[in-house]
Amino acid sequence: MKSFRHRLLLTLLVWIGTMLTGLFMIVLQILQFYEGTEDNSNIWLVLFLAFAAALVFSGIVGSRIIDVHIKPIENATETAMELVKGNYRARASESNAQSSVGLSRTINVLARNLQEITAVRIMEQERLKTLIENMGSALIMIDRQGGISLVNKPFLEEFDLAPDHVMGKFYKELRIPIELESFIEDVFMTETHSRAQIEFMSGLTLKNLNVYGAPVIGEHQRWLGIVIVFHDITELKRLEQIRKDFVANVSHELRTPVTSIKGFSETLLDGAYKDTETLLSFLEIVHTESNRLEMLINDLLDLSRVEQSGFDVKAQPTDMKAVIKRAVEMIQPKLDEKSIRLKLDVRPATVFGDANRLIQVIMNLLINAVTYSSANTEINIRLFVKGEQAVIQVADQGIGIESSEIGRLFERFYRVDRARSRNSGGTGLGLSIVKHLIEAHHGKVEVDSEVGVGTTFTIYLPLAS
Structure with a gap:
């Protein structure tokens, strides 16, 4: 564009200069014809001065023509080059020259449209990126x-x-x-x-x-x-398997006592009631199975209540030390049956919780410890304060739990040793109830176990403010 500008300027200078020189030569020839007094040197001096004046005049006229007609075209060209490079903020200056004002305005409209299209494209790309990432x-x-x-x-x-x-x-x-x-x-x-x-x-x-x-x-x-x-969908698969296991386990757990009650009652109705010793023995079995069935139904109802959306405990400042002592008193007969020693290391701690539900939690943990512990072993209960939480630990010297089974420990009806827990009359729902009750208290429960050494359940509960 600059070379074109220079060529145009030079052409204008030569053209205007030639035209003016020719004009002055004609004028001088006319003057010489009439006067006949001018010599050749004066004529050439006048020609030189006329040519110089013509060049200056042509430069002024050419510069004005360039400013009016060429500069807007150069500016439009530079703006177009910026648009090619991706700078859609560039704009061409709109002059008053009729020959270029349309071009400048068209370039600016194109630039604004490209800028708007680019902004929309960037916004759509950001939306798509956000959607894909999230x-x-x-x-x-x-x-x-x-x-x-x-x-x-x-x-x-x-x-x-x-x-x-x-x-x-x-x-x-x-x-x-x-x-x-x-x-x-x-x-x-x-x-x-x-x-x-x-x-x-x-x-x-x-x-x-x-x-x-x-x-x-x-x-x-x-x-x-x-x-x-x-x-x-790993979690969905796991929950689906838990549901299937729950249905199968409930069916099995209900069928076992019902079958026993039905079988022994039919035997009694067939005439076994006439033998007093057999009658008492069968009635005792029926009574035991009835208690087992009642306990299973109660645990199922408890679990159903604590799993319901919106379940809440009647929380208030509660003496955790008194809760532990009350739970120990209620399961003391089970401890005596297996000659299990209970070691307490409890310090004063007031938690924000439901005393009755917390007694149920401690009892379930103690019953679980007794169930899986051998005779003449020891169970340790600790209570202490750590930060703004009360920490309760129930440690036994039982059979322990494999690390691969700890993740399923709080599932409904899951048992580490099925034969032992069934023989003890357990329903397999105790730990699941414990987990839901502790979560309802805004606490958490952890398990640490080693096979052949024992298991420790650790509960964290918020202190009462």
């Missing part, structure tokens, strides 16, 4: 060459991956389960929609994923790659 499911997009073009945060967290180690890599280079890799390959090769549930081991944990895959189709039905979305 969706509950993990997502991975693979291009037609098998390279990873997009992943979200849940995918990276699921497999403990870093973004720098994922983007642009071939999908088979990722450290993902072989089951998921096979599913991706199947969708990639068939280019069809697919859905599946896959199961794999992640360390020591069995995980379940609900996976959905689909091809990505662009304009003119062009295949661009695939997208895989999956959701972790």
